[in-house]
Amino acid sequence: MNVVIMGCGRVGAQLAALLDEGGHKVAVLDTEPYSFRRLPSSFNGTALLGDGTDEDSLKKVGIEEADAFVAVTQGDNRNVMAAQIAKHVFNVPKVVCRIYDPLREELYHTLGLETISPTTIGAQMLRDKVIG
Amino acid sequence: MYIIVVGGGKVGYYLTLALLGEGHEVLVLEKDAKRCELIAEQLGSVCVRGDGCEARTLADVGTERADMFIAVTDEDEDNLVACQVAKHKFKVPRTIARINNPKNEALFKKLGIDVTVSSTNLILEHIEEEVPTHPLVHLLTLRGGALEIVEVRIPSNSSVVGKRMKEIVFPPESVICLMIGGRGAQVPTGDTILEAEAQVIAVTRPEAEGALRAALTE
Numbered sequence: 546m547n548v549v550i551m552g553c554g555r556v557g558a559q560l561a562a563l564l565d566e567g568g569h570k571v572a573v574l575d576t577e578p579y580s581f582r583r584l585p586s587s588f589n590g591t592a593l594l595g596d597g598t599d600e601d602s603l604k605k606v607g608i609e610e611a612d613a614f615v616a617v618t619q620g621d622n623r624n625v626m627a628a629q630i631a632k633h634v635f636n637v638p639k640v641v642c643r644i645y646d647p648l649r650e651e652l653y654h655t656l657g658l659e660t661i662s663p664t665t666i667g668a669q670m671l672r673d674k675v676i677g
Numbered sequence: 678m679y680i681i682v683v684g685g686g687k688v689g690y691y692l693t694l695a696l697l698g699e700g701h702e703v704l705v706l707e708k709d710a711k712r713c714e715l716i717a718e719q720l721g722s723v724c725v726r727g728d729g730c731e732a733r734t735l736a737d738v739g740t741e742r743a744d745m746f747i748a749v750t751d752e753d754e755d756n757l758v759a760c761q762v763a764k765h766k767f768k769v770p771r772t773i774a775r776i777n778n779p780k781n782e783a784l785f786k787k788l789g790i791d792v793t794v795s796s797t798n799l800i801l802e803h804i805e806e807e808v809p810t811h812p813l814v815h816l817l818t819l820r821g822g823a824l825e826i827v828e829v830r831i832p833s834n835s836s837v838v839g840k841r842m843k844e845i846v847f848p849p850e851s852v853i854c855l856m857i858g859g860r861g862a863q864v865p866t867g868d869t870i871l872e873a874e875a876q877v878i879a880v881t882r883p884e885a886e887g888a889l890r891a892a893l894t895e
Contacts, residue, residue, distance in 0.1 A: 598754055600780060622730060622754040625761075629788055648732040649758070652766055 549574065549611045549637075551597030551627050552618035556643070558583035560615065565590050572606045575618075597627035600634065613639040621645050628658055678702070681743045681769075683729030683759045684750035685712045688775060688796070692749060693720060704738050729759040732766055740767040749775040757781075760790045813890045816878070824850075826880055829893045833873035837893055843867035848888035851881040 546569045550557050553575040561573045562585050571590030574597050575581065581592045595602030597616065608614065614631035616624035621644045628642035641659045644650040650662035678701045682689050685707030696703045697720065706729040707713050716724040727734035729748060740746070746763040748756035753776055760772040773792040774785055785793045805814050817826040831838060837845055842853065842865050856865050858875030871877075871893075881889050 599778075600784075620754065622752070622758040626754040626757050630784060633787060634784065646731065649730065649762065652732065652762060656761075656765060 546570070546612045547607070547610055548572070548613045548615065549603070549606055549608055549631075551575075551614070551616045551624070553577075553580040553583060553592065554617065554619065555583065557615075557617045560617065561590060562588060572611075574602065574606050598623055598630065600630060603627075603630065603635065608635045608637065611635075611637050613637065613641070616640075616642045621649055625649070625653055625658070628653075632658065678744040679739070679742055680704075680745045680747065681706065681729075681735075681738065681740060681763070683746070683748040683756070684775075685709070685716050685724060686749070686751060688749040690716060690719075692747065693723060697723065706734065706738065730755060730762060732762055735762060735767060740769060743767070743769050745769070745771045745773065747773040747775075751775075751777060753777050753781050757785060757788065757790065760785075761788065764789060764791075812894050813886060818883075819880075823882065824880055825883055825886075826854075826878065827886065827889070829877045829879065829890060831871060831873060831875050831877060832894055835871075835873070835894050837871045838873045840871055841867060842869050842871065845871070845892060847892055848881070848885035851879055851885050851889045853877055853879045 548564050548569055548571050550561050550573045553573045557573060561571050564571045565588055573592050574595050576596050578594055584592060593606045595605060597603060608631060614637045616628045618624055624642045624644060628640050631637040632640045644653060644660050644662050645664050647662050647665045650660045654660045680696055680701050680703050682693050682703060682705045685705045689705055693703050693705050703723055705716055705724040706727050707724055708728055710726055713724045713726045725738055740763055746760060746769040748759040750756055756774040760774045763769040764772045771791050774790045776782055776785060776793050776795040777797060779795045779798050782793050782795050802815055812829060814828045815825060816828055819825060853865055855878040856863055856869060856875050858872035877893060879889060
């Protein structure tokens with residue numbers, strides 16, 4: 546599969562490494578070159594400097610041929626905007642978007658985006674650990 | 678009208694001031710505590726500290742009864758999300774987003790924002806209007822961008838000076854609506870004679886702009 550990941554933080558880099566190990570073609574986009582240090586030295590994919598809310602940067606990173614797009618920057622709104630560009634402008638078949646704010650996550654989920662809120666999931670997992 | 682303004686920066690501040698002056702009920706949402714205090718000092722209790730993208734904050738300020746929702750922060754993605762939350766969760770009838778990157782104009786429309794205001798484009802257009810040598814000036818882009826209203830000044834050495842409107846071949850879907858010359862503004866007919874240095878206001882398609890300019894100035 547051809548996957549574009551926006552945001553090379555801990556999650557983005559780890560996801561990129563996992564997919565890369567699985568034999569997928571991965572391209573990672575970040576606005577900060579220092580973030581790419583998180584990618585393992587064995588990483589075979591592409592790392593590109595650019596803003597995922599900018600259509601030209603997305604084209605450069607190969608969004609037009611992508612089968613999937615994942616938005617995992619620190620900013621909920623940036624993720625939401627980039628995911629909507631991928632889905633509605635470039636018609637990427639699979640778009641997944643991380644949204645920390647549970648209420649915003651709920652809204653964009655009802656608007657048809659595939660969303661994950663680590664806040665909701667994390668809190669539930671922690672509760673389960675605490676309650677036992 | 679009840680109007681919510683997101684972002685209490687310079688644009689938000691002066692917009693709020695103007696809207697209050699027109700007698701509207703206005704509420705500003707601003708994340709920064711200091712900015713909030715300043716707005717409250719200057720404009721009274723119209724500012725609430727909070728994130729205009731958060732549904733809870735929007736519920737607290739009664740967004741469901743807002744007639745208009747205007748997001749004017751300097752981050753395009755924040756303006757987009759704030760307007761989308763207002764529109765889809767609170768059913769605000771009219772959402773307006775400020776756009777900093779002109780490339781986002783089409784995207785925002787596609788994503789359902791009712792009105793976009795591109796500050797960059799506005800400044801560019803005003804600069805064009807102020808540069809007198811510019812042969813063609815954009816006055817207005819009509820909704821959807823398929824048609825626009827432009828102004829062309831007819832140079833005295835143009836071949837159309839002294840000709841009747843009907844003698845000139847204009848590009849398709851370009852119509853001259855007004856000529857402002859020595860005798861004031863007139864709605865031209867086929868027999869109207871084009872004057873040197875007159876300003877001509879025309880409706881045209883963006884792609885025919887070059888041909889229209891050529892027809893009137895060469």
